[in-house]
Amino acid sequence: MRILVVGKGGREHALVRALAESPGKPEVFCFPGSDAIFSIAQPVEADGLETLVEWMKTHAIDLCVAGEESYLVKGEGLANLCEKNGIPCWGPPKESAQLEASKEFAKNFLLRNHIPTARATATETLEEAVSAIAGEYPTVLKFDGLAAGKGVAVCPDEASALDFLDEVFTQKRFGEGRVLVEQCLTGPEVSVFAAIIDDQYLIFTPARDYKRANDGDLGPNTGGMGAVASRRLVSQEILDQIEKEIVQPTVAGLRKEGLPYRGFLYFGLMLTPTGPQIIEYNCRFGDPECQAVMPLVRGDLAEFCLAGAKGELRSDLISFDDGWSVCVILASAGYPETSRNGDEITGLESPSDARVYHSGTRRTDRGTWETNGGRVLAIVAGAADRAEAVSKAHAAADLVNFDGLQRRRDIGILHFD
Ligand code: AMP
Numbered sequence: 565m566r567i568l569v570v571g572k573g574g575r576e577h578a579l580v581r582a583l584a585e586s587p588g589k590p591e592v593f594c595f596p597g598s599d600a601i602f603s604i605a606q607p608v609e610a611d612g613l614e615t616l617v618e619w620m621k622t623h624a625i626d627l628c629v630a631g632e633e634s635y636l637v638k639g640e641g642l643a644n645l646c647e648k649n650g651i652p653c654w655g656p657p658k659e660s661a662q663l664e665a666s667k668e669f670a671k672n673f674l675l676r677n678h679i680p681t682a683r684a685t686a687t688e689t690l691e692e693a694v695s696a697i698a699g700e701y702p703t704v705l706k707f708d709g710l711a712a713g714k715g716v717a718v719c720p721d722e723a724s725a726l727d728f729l730d731e732v733f734t735q736k737r738f739g740e741g742r743v744l745v746e747q748c749l750t751g752p753e754v755s756v757f758a759a760i761i762d763d764q765y766l767i768f769t770p771a772r773d774y775k776r777a778n779d780g781d782l783g784p785n786t787g788g789m790g791a792v793a794s795r796r797l798v799s800q801e802i803l804d805q806i807e808k809e810i811v812q813p814t815v816a817g818l819r820k821e822g823l824p825y826r827g828f829l830y831f832g833l834m835l836t837p838t839g840p841q842i843i844e845y846n847c848r849f850g851d852p853e854c855q856a857v858m859p860l861v862r863g864d865l866a867e868f869c870l871a872g873a874k875g876e877l878r879s880d881l882i883s884f885d886d887g888w889s890v891c892v893i894l895a896s897a898g899y900p901e902t903s904r905n906g907d908e909i910t911g912l913e914s915p916s917d918a919r920v921y922h923s924g925t926r927r928t929d930r931g932t933w934e935t936n937g938g939r940v941l942a943i944v945a946g947a948a949d950r951a952e953a954v955s956k957a958h959a960a961a962d963l964v965n966f967d968g969l970q971r972r973r974d975i976g977i978l979h980f981d
Protein backbone atom coordinates (compact mmCIF):
# COMPACT_ATOMS: atom_id res chain seq x y z
CA MET A 565 0.00 0.00 0.00
CA ARG A 566 1.16 3.53 -0.80
CA ILE A 567 -0.02 6.27 1.55
CA LEU A 568 0.38 10.03 1.36
CA VAL A 569 0.05 11.98 4.63
CA VAL A 570 -0.63 15.72 4.38
CA GLY A 571 0.85 17.96 7.07
CA LYS A 572 4.18 18.68 8.69
CA GLY A 573 3.97 18.84 12.49
CA GLY A 574 4.42 16.53 15.46
CA ARG A 575 0.95 15.10 14.89
CA GLU A 576 1.89 14.10 11.37
CA HIS A 577 5.21 12.65 12.57
CA ALA A 578 3.22 10.41 14.94
CA LEU A 579 0.66 9.52 12.26
CA VAL A 580 3.33 8.74 9.67
CA ARG A 581 5.15 6.54 12.15
CA ALA A 582 1.98 4.68 13.20
CA LEU A 583 1.04 4.11 9.55
CA ALA A 584 4.57 3.08 8.56
CA GLU A 585 4.69 0.58 11.45
CA SER A 586 1.45 -1.07 10.31
CA PRO A 587 1.97 -4.82 9.72
CA GLY A 588 1.66 -4.55 5.93
CA LYS A 589 4.64 -2.13 5.96
CA PRO A 590 3.10 0.44 3.63
CA GLU A 591 5.22 2.90 1.71
CA VAL A 592 4.55 6.30 3.22
CA PHE A 593 4.97 9.70 1.54
CA CYS A 594 4.46 13.10 3.15
CA PHE A 595 3.60 16.61 1.94
CA PRO A 596 4.88 19.12 2.88
CA GLY A 597 6.51 17.05 5.66
CA SER A 598 9.56 17.95 7.70
CA ASP A 599 13.20 16.86 7.90
CA ALA A 600 12.33 14.41 10.70
CA ILE A 601 9.32 12.98 8.87
CA PHE A 602 11.50 12.45 5.80
CA SER A 603 13.55 9.89 7.70
CA ILE A 604 10.50 7.58 7.59
CA ALA A 605 8.44 8.96 4.69
CA GLN A 606 9.40 10.09 1.21
CA PRO A 607 9.01 13.77 0.32
CA VAL A 608 6.61 14.95 -2.36
CA GLU A 609 7.11 18.00 -4.56
CA ALA A 610 3.93 19.95 -5.28
CA ASP A 611 3.09 23.64 -5.48
CA GLY A 612 -0.60 23.36 -4.64
CA LEU A 613 -3.50 20.99 -4.06
CA GLU A 614 -4.14 20.36 -7.75
CA THR A 615 -0.54 19.37 -8.43
CA LEU A 616 -0.51 17.29 -5.25
CA VAL A 617 -3.55 15.29 -6.36
CA GLU A 618 -2.04 14.97 -9.85
CA TRP A 619 1.11 13.61 -8.19
CA MET A 620 -0.97 11.09 -6.20
CA LYS A 621 -2.56 9.87 -9.41
CA THR A 622 0.68 9.44 -11.30
CA HIS A 623 2.35 7.77 -8.30
CA ALA A 624 -0.46 5.26 -7.68
CA ILE A 625 -1.26 6.45 -4.15
CA ASP A 626 -3.84 4.14 -2.55
CA LEU A 627 -4.77 6.39 0.35
CA CYS A 628 -4.47 10.07 1.23
CA VAL A 629 -4.50 10.86 4.96
CA ALA A 630 -5.27 14.44 5.96
CA GLY A 631 -3.28 15.32 9.07
CA GLU A 632 -3.75 19.06 9.09
CA GLU A 633 -7.08 20.84 8.71
CA SER A 634 -6.11 23.73 6.44
CA TYR A 635 -5.89 21.58 3.29
CA LEU A 636 -9.45 20.32 3.82
CA VAL A 637 -10.92 23.77 3.23
CA LYS A 638 -8.31 25.25 0.86
CA GLY A 639 -9.43 25.80 -2.75
CA GLU A 640 -11.70 22.99 -3.80
CA GLY A 641 -10.76 21.00 -0.67
CA LEU A 642 -8.29 18.10 -0.42
CA ALA A 643 -10.91 15.37 0.06
CA ASN A 644 -13.14 16.81 -2.67
CA LEU A 645 -10.25 16.78 -5.14
CA CYS A 646 -9.29 13.24 -4.11
CA GLU A 647 -12.87 12.09 -4.62
CA LYS A 648 -12.99 13.67 -8.07
CA ASN A 649 -9.85 11.76 -8.98
CA GLY A 650 -10.88 8.44 -7.44
CA ILE A 651 -8.33 8.50 -4.60
CA PRO A 652 -9.60 7.26 -1.21
CA CYS A 653 -9.13 10.04 1.36
CA TRP A 654 -9.14 9.79 5.16
CA GLY A 655 -10.45 13.25 5.98
CA PRO A 656 -13.77 14.97 5.21
CA PRO A 657 -14.80 17.12 2.23
CA LYS A 658 -14.84 20.89 2.44
CA GLU A 659 -18.55 21.21 3.23
CA SER A 660 -18.21 18.95 6.30
CA ALA A 661 -14.90 20.50 7.39
CA GLN A 662 -16.90 23.69 8.05
CA LEU A 663 -17.50 22.06 11.45
CA GLU A 664 -13.97 23.20 12.26
CA ALA A 665 -13.47 26.09 9.85
CA SER A 666 -16.57 28.03 10.95
CA LYS A 667 -17.46 28.25 14.60
CA GLU A 668 -20.86 29.68 13.67
CA PHE A 669 -21.57 26.75 11.33
CA ALA A 670 -20.55 24.34 14.11
CA LYS A 671 -22.71 26.14 16.68
CA ASN A 672 -25.78 26.05 14.43
CA PHE A 673 -25.16 22.36 13.67
CA LEU A 674 -24.96 21.65 17.43
CA LEU A 675 -28.16 23.54 18.14
CA ARG A 676 -30.10 21.93 15.27
CA ASN A 677 -29.04 18.50 16.50
CA HIS A 678 -29.68 19.16 20.19
CA ILE A 679 -26.08 18.45 21.20
CA PRO A 680 -25.14 20.04 24.55
CA THR A 681 -23.08 23.20 24.00
CA ALA A 682 -22.65 26.71 25.39
CA ARG A 683 -25.16 29.43 24.41
CA ALA A 684 -23.73 31.79 21.81
CA THR A 685 -24.61 34.86 19.74
CA ALA A 686 -22.97 35.76 16.42
CA THR A 687 -21.91 39.41 16.19
CA GLU A 688 -20.60 41.57 13.32
CA THR A 689 -19.30 44.68 15.06
CA LEU A 690 -17.60 45.64 18.29
CA GLU A 691 -20.79 47.34 19.48
CA GLU A 692 -22.93 44.26 18.76
CA ALA A 693 -20.44 42.07 20.62
CA VAL A 694 -20.43 44.36 23.67
CA SER A 695 -24.20 44.35 23.73
CA ALA A 696 -24.33 40.53 23.42
CA ILE A 697 -21.91 40.18 26.34
CA ALA A 698 -24.40 42.26 28.36
CA GLY A 699 -21.93 42.78 31.19
CA GLU A 700 -21.73 39.04 31.97
CA TYR A 701 -18.13 38.08 32.81
CA PRO A 702 -16.24 35.85 32.35
CA THR A 703 -17.23 35.56 28.71
CA VAL A 704 -15.77 33.63 25.78
CA LEU A 705 -15.12 35.34 22.44
CA LYS A 706 -14.42 33.29 19.33
CA PHE A 707 -13.33 34.54 15.93
CA ASP A 708 -15.38 32.72 13.31
CA GLY A 709 -12.67 31.13 11.18
CA LEU A 710 -9.40 29.25 11.18
CA ALA A 711 -7.00 31.24 13.35
CA ALA A 712 -4.37 28.61 14.15
CA GLY A 713 -5.59 28.19 17.71
CA LYS A 714 -5.35 31.91 18.44
CA GLY A 715 -8.95 32.89 17.73
CA VAL A 716 -10.47 32.21 21.15
CA ALA A 717 -10.29 34.46 24.21
CA VAL A 718 -11.66 33.59 27.61
CA CYS A 719 -12.19 37.09 29.03
CA PRO A 720 -12.46 37.57 32.79
CA ASP A 721 -13.46 41.24 32.47
CA GLU A 722 -14.50 44.03 30.13
CA ALA A 723 -10.95 45.28 29.53
CA SER A 724 -9.75 41.91 28.19
CA ALA A 725 -12.89 41.54 26.07
CA LEU A 726 -12.40 44.99 24.53
CA ASP A 727 -8.76 44.16 23.77
CA PHE A 728 -9.76 41.03 21.86
CA LEU A 729 -12.63 42.75 20.05
CA ASP A 730 -10.24 45.53 19.04
CA GLU A 731 -7.80 42.95 17.62
CA VAL A 732 -10.58 41.31 15.60
CA PHE A 733 -12.73 44.21 14.43
CA THR A 734 -10.25 47.11 14.31
CA GLN A 735 -6.83 45.55 13.70
CA LYS A 736 -8.37 42.65 11.70
CA ARG A 737 -5.68 40.36 13.05
CA PHE A 738 -7.38 37.25 11.68
CA GLY A 739 -8.84 38.87 8.55
CA GLU A 740 -12.55 39.51 7.96
CA GLY A 741 -14.98 37.61 10.14
CA ARG A 742 -17.59 37.63 12.83
CA VAL A 743 -17.25 36.94 16.53
CA LEU A 744 -19.27 34.47 18.57
CA VAL A 745 -20.01 35.65 22.08
CA GLU A 746 -20.29 32.46 24.11
CA GLN A 747 -21.36 31.51 27.60
CA CYS A 748 -18.35 30.55 29.71
CA LEU A 749 -18.47 26.91 30.81
CA THR A 750 -16.51 25.43 33.67
CA GLY A 751 -15.09 21.98 34.31
CA PRO A 752 -12.25 19.74 33.19
CA GLU A 753 -11.60 19.44 29.47
CA VAL A 754 -11.22 16.21 27.59
CA SER A 755 -10.45 15.50 23.94
CA VAL A 756 -12.37 12.61 22.42
CA PHE A 757 -11.50 11.31 18.95
CA ALA A 758 -13.65 9.17 16.75
CA ALA A 759 -13.07 7.62 13.38
CA ILE A 760 -16.29 8.50 11.56
CA ILE A 761 -17.28 6.51 8.51
CA ASP A 762 -20.67 7.62 7.16
CA ASP A 763 -23.16 6.39 9.77
CA GLN A 764 -20.61 4.37 11.77
CA TYR A 765 -17.91 5.33 14.24
CA LEU A 766 -15.17 4.03 16.48
CA ILE A 767 -14.09 6.02 19.54
CA PHE A 768 -10.32 6.16 20.13
CA THR A 769 -8.58 6.51 23.49
CA PRO A 770 -9.54 9.84 25.12
CA ALA A 771 -6.83 12.36 25.94
CA ARG A 772 -6.27 15.54 27.84
CA ASP A 773 -4.33 18.43 26.37
CA TYR A 774 -2.44 20.79 28.71
CA LYS A 775 -3.11 24.08 26.94
CA ARG A 776 -1.56 26.62 29.29
CA ALA A 777 2.13 27.48 29.05
CA ASN A 778 3.07 27.02 32.71
CA ASP A 779 2.79 24.50 35.53
CA GLY A 780 -0.46 24.51 37.47
CA ASP A 781 -2.40 25.40 34.28
CA LEU A 782 -1.21 28.98 34.50
CA GLY A 783 0.02 31.42 31.89
CA PRO A 784 -1.08 32.04 28.32
CA ASN A 785 -2.83 29.51 26.08
CA THR A 786 -0.59 27.54 23.74
CA GLY A 787 -1.09 24.97 21.02
CA GLY A 788 -0.65 22.38 23.80
CA MET A 789 2.30 21.78 26.14
CA GLY A 790 1.64 18.10 26.60
CA ALA A 791 -1.02 15.44 26.75
CA VAL A 792 -2.05 12.35 28.62
CA ALA A 793 -4.11 9.56 27.09
CA SER A 794 -5.84 6.56 28.60
CA ARG A 795 -9.19 4.79 28.49
CA ARG A 796 -9.20 5.37 32.23
CA LEU A 797 -8.87 9.13 31.93
CA VAL A 798 -12.64 9.44 32.27
CA SER A 799 -15.05 7.04 33.92
CA GLN A 800 -16.99 4.53 31.83
CA GLU A 801 -20.18 6.28 32.87
CA ILE A 802 -19.02 9.61 31.46
CA LEU A 803 -17.64 7.95 28.33
CA ASP A 804 -21.04 6.33 27.77
CA GLN A 805 -22.73 9.69 28.26
CA ILE A 806 -20.33 11.33 25.77
CA GLU A 807 -21.06 8.60 23.25
CA LYS A 808 -24.82 8.83 23.65
CA GLU A 809 -25.27 12.60 23.99
CA ILE A 810 -22.47 13.87 21.76
CA VAL A 811 -20.92 11.32 19.38
CA GLN A 812 -24.09 9.55 18.26
CA PRO A 813 -26.14 12.71 17.60
CA THR A 814 -23.17 14.20 15.72
CA VAL A 815 -22.94 11.18 13.42
CA ALA A 816 -26.72 11.19 12.96
CA GLY A 817 -26.69 14.95 12.31
CA LEU A 818 -24.01 14.63 9.62
CA ARG A 819 -26.12 12.00 7.85
CA LYS A 820 -29.36 13.93 8.19
CA GLU A 821 -27.80 17.11 6.86
CA GLY A 822 -26.10 15.37 3.95
CA LEU A 823 -22.58 16.09 5.19
CA PRO A 824 -20.30 13.22 4.13
CA TYR A 825 -17.63 12.28 6.65
CA ARG A 826 -14.82 9.75 6.55
CA GLY A 827 -11.95 10.60 8.83
CA PHE A 828 -11.05 11.53 12.38
CA LEU A 829 -13.38 13.89 14.19
CA TYR A 830 -12.12 15.58 17.35
CA PHE A 831 -14.66 16.47 20.02
CA GLY A 832 -13.28 19.16 22.35
CA LEU A 833 -15.39 18.69 25.48
CA MET A 834 -15.88 20.28 28.83
CA LEU A 835 -17.19 18.08 31.63
CA THR A 836 -19.47 20.63 33.24
CA PRO A 837 -21.41 20.05 36.46
CA THR A 838 -24.51 19.46 34.32
CA GLY A 839 -22.82 16.95 31.97
CA PRO A 840 -20.40 16.94 29.04
CA GLN A 841 -20.76 19.83 26.60
CA ILE A 842 -18.98 20.39 23.35
CA ILE A 843 -16.73 23.41 22.96
CA GLU A 844 -15.39 22.64 19.52
CA TYR A 845 -15.13 20.17 16.68
CA ASN A 846 -11.89 19.69 14.78
CA CYS A 847 -11.86 17.68 11.58
CA ARG A 848 -8.56 15.96 12.37
CA PHE A 849 -6.64 14.47 15.25
CA GLY A 850 -5.39 16.78 18.01
CA ASP A 851 -1.81 17.96 18.36
CA PRO A 852 -0.26 16.95 20.82
CA GLU A 853 -3.00 14.41 21.66
CA CYS A 854 -2.13 12.41 18.54
CA GLN A 855 1.43 11.93 19.79
CA ALA A 856 0.04 10.50 23.06
CA VAL A 857 -2.73 8.37 21.52
CA MET A 858 -0.92 6.78 18.55
CA PRO A 859 1.47 4.66 20.66
CA LEU A 860 -1.63 3.10 22.30
CA VAL A 861 -3.06 1.95 18.95
CA ARG A 862 -2.47 -1.72 18.20
CA GLY A 863 -3.16 -3.54 14.96
CA ASP A 864 -3.22 -2.19 11.43
CA LEU A 865 -3.94 1.54 11.32
CA ALA A 866 -3.09 1.76 7.62
CA GLU A 867 -5.63 -0.90 6.58
CA PHE A 868 -8.15 0.60 9.02
CA CYS A 869 -7.87 4.06 7.41
CA LEU A 870 -7.92 2.65 3.87
CA ALA A 871 -11.06 0.60 4.59
CA GLY A 872 -12.59 3.67 6.28
CA ALA A 873 -11.81 5.93 3.35
CA LYS A 874 -13.62 3.40 1.16
CA GLY A 875 -16.65 3.40 3.46
CA GLU A 876 -16.10 0.35 5.63
CA LEU A 877 -15.60 0.43 9.41
CA ARG A 878 -13.14 -2.38 10.21
CA SER A 879 -13.06 -2.24 14.02
CA ASP A 880 -11.49 -5.68 13.96
CA LEU A 881 -8.27 -4.21 12.53
CA ILE A 882 -7.28 -2.09 15.53
CA SER A 883 -7.47 -2.12 19.30
CA PHE A 884 -6.23 0.12 22.07
CA ASP A 885 -3.69 -0.56 24.77
CA ASP A 886 -5.33 -0.25 28.16
CA GLY A 887 -2.42 1.65 29.72
CA TRP A 888 -1.37 5.27 29.97
CA SER A 889 0.58 7.42 27.56
CA VAL A 890 2.19 10.72 28.51
CA CYS A 891 3.49 13.31 26.04
CA VAL A 892 5.76 16.13 27.18
CA ILE A 893 6.28 19.03 24.76
CA LEU A 894 9.62 20.82 24.63
CA ALA A 895 9.07 24.37 23.36
CA SER A 896 11.54 27.00 22.19
CA ALA A 897 12.44 30.32 23.81
CA GLY A 898 9.66 32.91 23.61
CA TYR A 899 6.82 30.44 23.00
CA PRO A 900 3.84 31.01 22.76
CA GLU A 901 4.20 34.74 21.90
CA THR A 902 7.15 34.11 19.60
CA SER A 903 9.55 31.27 18.93
CA ARG A 904 13.28 31.00 18.40
CA ASN A 905 14.87 29.02 15.60
CA GLY A 906 18.43 27.77 15.32
CA ASP A 907 19.11 26.51 18.87
CA GLU A 908 21.06 23.27 18.64
CA ILE A 909 19.29 20.25 20.14
CA THR A 910 21.36 17.75 22.12
CA GLY A 911 20.55 14.33 23.57
CA LEU A 912 18.01 13.36 20.91
CA GLU A 913 19.37 9.84 20.69
CA SER A 914 19.34 9.32 24.47
CA PRO A 915 15.72 8.47 25.34
CA SER A 916 15.62 4.71 24.86
CA ASP A 917 12.30 3.96 26.47
CA ALA A 918 10.32 6.78 24.86
CA ARG A 919 9.26 7.99 21.45
CA VAL A 920 10.49 11.31 20.17
CA TYR A 921 8.29 13.11 17.66
CA HIS A 922 9.48 16.30 15.97
CA SER A 923 7.10 19.27 15.83
CA GLY A 924 9.42 22.11 14.89
CA THR A 925 12.97 21.02 14.11
CA ARG A 926 15.41 21.29 11.22
CA ARG A 927 18.38 19.15 10.28
CA THR A 928 21.51 21.24 9.83
CA ASP A 929 24.12 20.79 7.12
CA ARG A 930 26.25 19.06 9.75
CA GLY A 931 23.53 16.46 10.33
CA THR A 932 22.60 17.82 13.78
CA TRP A 933 19.13 19.05 14.75
CA GLU A 934 18.07 22.57 15.69
CA THR A 935 14.88 24.29 16.80
CA ASN A 936 12.59 25.50 14.02
CA GLY A 937 9.30 26.58 15.58
CA GLY A 938 7.46 27.16 18.85
CA ARG A 939 6.71 23.59 19.81
CA VAL A 940 9.91 21.70 19.04
CA LEU A 941 9.65 18.09 20.23
CA ALA A 942 7.17 15.71 21.83
CA ILE A 943 8.62 13.08 24.15
CA VAL A 944 6.15 10.24 24.71
CA ALA A 945 6.30 7.27 27.05
CA GLY A 946 3.75 4.69 28.13
CA ALA A 947 3.20 2.24 30.94
CA ALA A 948 0.43 0.18 32.47
CA ASP A 949 -0.08 2.73 35.21
CA ARG A 950 -0.18 6.46 35.21
CA ALA A 951 2.64 7.18 37.66
CA GLU A 952 5.08 5.03 35.74
CA ALA A 953 4.17 6.57 32.38
CA VAL A 954 4.62 10.02 33.92
CA SER A 955 8.05 9.27 35.36
CA LYS A 956 9.25 7.59 32.17
CA ALA A 957 8.14 10.50 29.98
CA HIS A 958 9.69 13.16 32.22
CA ALA A 959 12.90 11.16 32.68
CA ALA A 960 13.22 10.86 28.90
CA ALA A 961 12.47 14.58 28.45
CA ASP A 962 15.29 15.35 30.93
CA LEU A 963 17.78 13.85 28.48
CA VAL A 964 17.05 16.28 25.64
CA ASN A 965 18.20 19.88 25.74
CA PHE A 966 18.55 23.12 23.81
CA ASP A 967 19.03 26.77 24.74
CA GLY A 968 15.83 28.43 25.93
CA LEU A 969 13.96 25.10 26.34
CA GLN A 970 10.59 25.46 28.04
CA ARG A 971 8.49 22.60 29.32
CA ARG A 972 5.91 21.83 31.94
CA ARG A 973 6.86 19.55 34.80
CA ASP A 974 3.30 18.60 35.72
CA ILE A 975 2.19 16.97 32.45
CA GLY A 976 0.35 13.78 33.39
CA ILE A 977 0.62 14.67 37.07
CA LEU A 978 -1.87 17.51 37.34
CA HIS A 979 -5.14 15.66 37.20
CA PHE A 980 -8.66 16.91 36.98
CA ASP A 981 -10.89 14.77 39.12
P1 AMP B 1 -11.17 26.30 21.08
O1 AMP B 1 -10.22 26.95 20.11
O2 AMP B 1 -12.62 26.40 20.72
O3 AMP B 1 -10.68 24.94 21.45
O4 AMP B 1 -10.99 27.07 22.46
C1 AMP B 1 -9.74 27.15 23.09
C2 AMP B 1 -9.93 27.00 24.56
O5 AMP B 1 -10.77 28.04 25.06
C3 AMP B 1 -10.63 25.72 24.99
O6 AMP B 1 -9.78 24.63 25.05
C4 AMP B 1 -11.15 26.12 26.34
O7 AMP B 1 -10.09 26.04 27.30
C5 AMP B 1 -11.54 27.54 26.15
N1 AMP B 1 -12.97 27.65 25.83
C6 AMP B 1 -13.55 27.57 24.63
N2 AMP B 1 -14.89 27.70 24.72
C7 AMP B 1 -15.16 27.85 26.03
C8 AMP B 1 -16.38 28.04 26.78
N3 AMP B 1 -17.57 28.14 26.20
N4 AMP B 1 -16.26 28.16 28.12
C9 AMP B 1 -15.05 28.12 28.73
N5 AMP B 1 -13.89 27.94 28.09
C10 AMP B 1 -13.93 27.82 26.75
Ligand code: GLY
Binds near residue numbers: 713787846
Ligand atom coordinates in the same frame (compact mmCIF):
# COMPACT_ATOMS: atom_id res chain seq x y z
N1 GLY C 1 -4.64 20.07 21.00
C1 GLY C 1 -5.50 21.01 20.44
C2 GLY C 1 -5.68 20.91 19.01
O1 GLY C 1 -5.12 20.08 18.34
O2 GLY C 1 -6.45 21.71 18.48
